[in-house]
Amino acid sequence: MSSIINFKKIPKMKNINHIYLIGIGGSGMGGIAKILIKKGYKVSGSDLISNFITKNLISLGITIYFKHKIKNITNDIDLIVISSAIKHNNPELIIAKKLNITIISRVKMLAELMKFYYQITITGAHGKTTTTAMIYEIYKLSGLDPTFINGGILKYSKEYAYLGSSKYFITEADESDKSFLYLKPTIGIVTNIENEHLDYYKNNIEILKKTFLKFLKKIPCYGCIIICIDNIHNYELIKKNKFNIKQNIITYGSHKNSDIQLYNYKQKGYKTQFYILEKKTYSSFKINLSIPGYHNALNATAAYAVSKFNNLNNKIILKSLKNFQGIIRRFDILTTIYPEKRIGYQQTIIVINDYGHHPTEINMTINTARKIWPNRSLIMVFQPHRYSRTKNLLKYFIKVLSKVDKLFLLKVYSAGETFIKNADSEYLSKKINELGIIISQFINFKNYYNIAHYIYSKLKGNEILIFQGAGDINNLSSLFINKKFQNTKH
Structure with a gap:
């Protein structure tokens, strides 16, 4: 075709x-x-x-x-x-x-653009953007010239959308407001289902799961559902509806029942190595990634699964995954700086920008950083995204954010929401401090220049400084790239 x-x-x-x-x-x-x-x-x-x-x-x-x-x-x-x-x-x-x-x-415009294509959609609470990009790069390297639209910018090519000449259209499908129901994928990948965006689902995850099921049932008989069963909600969705789903299903993950099983995961500095076992053919392959994190191993496994479903060349798949450089604002190493008082060459500070704004994503960021740099202190600057999310997931934010060594909290990025009592950063900081594990500090200065100077003044060296959040916190982290903080006073 x-x-x-x-x-x-x-x-x-x-x-x-x-x-x-x-x-x-x-x-x-x-x-x-x-x-x-x-x-x-x-x-x-x-x-x-x-x-x-x-x-x-x-x-x-x-x-x-x-x-x-x-x-x-x-x-x-x-x-x-x-x-x-x-x-x-x-x-x-x-x-x-x-x-x-x-x-x-x-999404209606997206559906109109996609309606004549062989649609490959990626949905889930986390991992959509990276998985979409991985699949796009595999298909492009395979000479298939796909069209794609992504929620992030590829580091290597700086692409976020591309109009190809083939039948393949690869894109994220957003479940946050049920808008993905307008799409009719040929292949639907589900990375995970989480307690996220539940305000659209009457604060009931069972309604969210039923909506996912409705979405997956749109897939035609010649298409395929590709779903990670490491995620408990994904696993339950498939198990409960195994006689109700008529579509082809490929499961993946480290779970023993996965059709494509991830095993022997190893983190070597910033690089990742793991194996996948295809149960159908009982063939095993080693995958090397140039980006860190177990979550990215899962993303790569999903990309592998959809590529194999379309019979793409194994060597090209593995080569593309190895060469994949990641997405801007996804565990993005920005620069290395020195503290104000230089003690020695080893006292540098590595600055990272990460888009994650859900406790699960933040936890992945922290775990990945700890594995790569076990001997460095971990400092996080976090900007909560939406009052509703902060309220609904408050106890999870408290638990996860207490895993860092030092925490600075910025004002909530409201994304247009009105203020909700006991869902702001000052309250979150107070509850973290009550836990007594770390000291959290709420920063309420007038502008990002003042905040940058203040944070810089607290750095001692041999640290990882992570700017975490989906709002405009990247405007703060960019000041550290350009070193525009050293002569500013708050």
């Missing part, structure tokens, strides 16, 4: 020429915008901040306004796509409704 049809030339949407994206700079929205302009649509949009994605989109000829204004919505716009972060009182959204311009969600 892919050798006969050039999927770049799929007919455009009827009577649609100019498409405007509100929130165009977000990872998912930016990827859609890039695919749309590559397909020949006129594309414009708005956002509140400039970032790598908006700069890249502007270089492609997309007009972007960095403020949401009524005048941005012109009469020639045929379709408006909105991010899930856009509120009902957004002025552009209000005027678009008055002008009777068709408005659709990000």
Whole structure:
């Protein structure tokens, strides 16, 4: 199929020429915008901040306004796509409704782009972005020229979206607000199901699991479900519905019942080595990764499973995984600095940026850092993401964050949520200190320059400094890359 049809030339949407994206700079929205302009649509949009994605989109000829204004919505716009972060009182959204311009969600636009393709979707609370990128690089190295949209930026190529010419479309599927139900994957990968985004599921994980089941049942008989059964909720979902699911199922993980079993995992510095056993053929292969962490071994195993389902060459799969360099803001080593008082060459501080904002993800970050640098102190600067998440997972945050040696807490990144009592950073810091394991400090300075200077003044050397969170904490960590903290006073 892919050798006969050039999927770049799929007919455009009827009577649609100019498409405007509100929130165009977000990872998912930016990827859609890039695919749309590559397909020949006129594309414009708005956002509140400039970032790598908006700069890249502007270089492609997309007009972007960095403020949401009524005048941005012109009469020639045929379709408006909105991010899930856009509120009902957004002025552009209000005027678009008055002008009777068709408005659709990000995922509906994604579904429209994908409908003619062989769809490979990756969903789950953690690991979506890295797994998506791994699969994309394997398929690309195999000469299959896939289309993909990712929630993060690849370190090596700086790609976050690409329009290929083959039938394959690889992307994340977001379960956070049930939007993944609009997609109809050929292959659906489920990395894990967690107590995350439960506000959309009546705070009931059983409802979340039933929604996953509904999503997986969309997969056709010639497709496949690929699911990690190390995760207890994944395992229970498959076990409970084994006679109810008619689709092909490939399970993976270190669990003894896995169809593709991960074993003999070893962490050697920043590199990872492990083996996988394919139970069907009883063949075993060694996989080497250039990125750390057991979670990435699981991500690689998922990528291996989907590649083998499509009969890709084993040597190419293993080569691609070995060469994979990771995603920006996923255990991303930024720089090495010295403390104010240099005692010796060994007293450096390694600075890391990580996007993880759920206790499970933070725990993985901490465990990975401890394995790589067992003799260094671990300092974490954490920015909680959303008051609702902090409230719902408070006891887990307290437990996990108490595993570091020193903790600095920034104000909650609200993501548009209103304040919730006893779900803010000051309260979280208080509860951690009551546990008595470490001392947590809530930092409430006016700007990131002051915060950077304060944190720098507390560094002694021989430390790992991790900036953790999904909000704008990367604006703080970037100051350490550029050394813009040494002459600042708080």
